[in-house]
Amino acid sequence: MPYEFDAELWTLDSGGLHVVTVPEAMSDEIDERTAGSQGGFGSVKVAVAIGSSSWTTSLFPSLEVGAYILPIKKPIRTAQGCARGDVVHVGLRLVGLED
Template sequence: MSNHAYMITNELWTWTSENRRGNYHFLSVPDDIEKEIRTHAAVRRLELGLPTKRGWGAVKVEATIGKTVWQTSMFPGIDENAYVLPVKASVRKAEGIVVGNKVSCKLELL
């Protein structure tokens, strides 16, 4: 793994919007790597001559669960000090994971 890649294992959880248009599935990113992620994102954006923070504080990542690899963005959760990784339906289906499963995921910061 590169210097900006992490392995996380956490329980898949769901959030339902108030308007009930759907459920959103997430993995929480452990607090112990949050500061590294935030720092990497700010430095990377400075290198590119961009504002230090993307919309909602999003951080681009390449995520790998099992054999499925995709690019997405992590977002600060309700706590603002922890990130959440959205796990889309196609990934959950391909890897056979459901809410409550412990899921291991490789995250590479882009």
């Protein structure tokens, strides 16, 4: 995967949506590479891998943290045995763009 990072799993205000924050410098690069091709709400389609799980989803910009956030659904968290506060290794690739 072209992008790899370690990040802590955290929850948004409601506590239901679990996310990781894409590092700021990486978020800036992704923003530059996807300028003009972002989806609704500034979303960016990505292929993601955490442990043995892989799936396609979207990154979303967060003004609160100044970077993209990546939602991690419950089936992925369950399969990988991770919970809020755990640090996970994330691999991601932009979908629809040449690497």
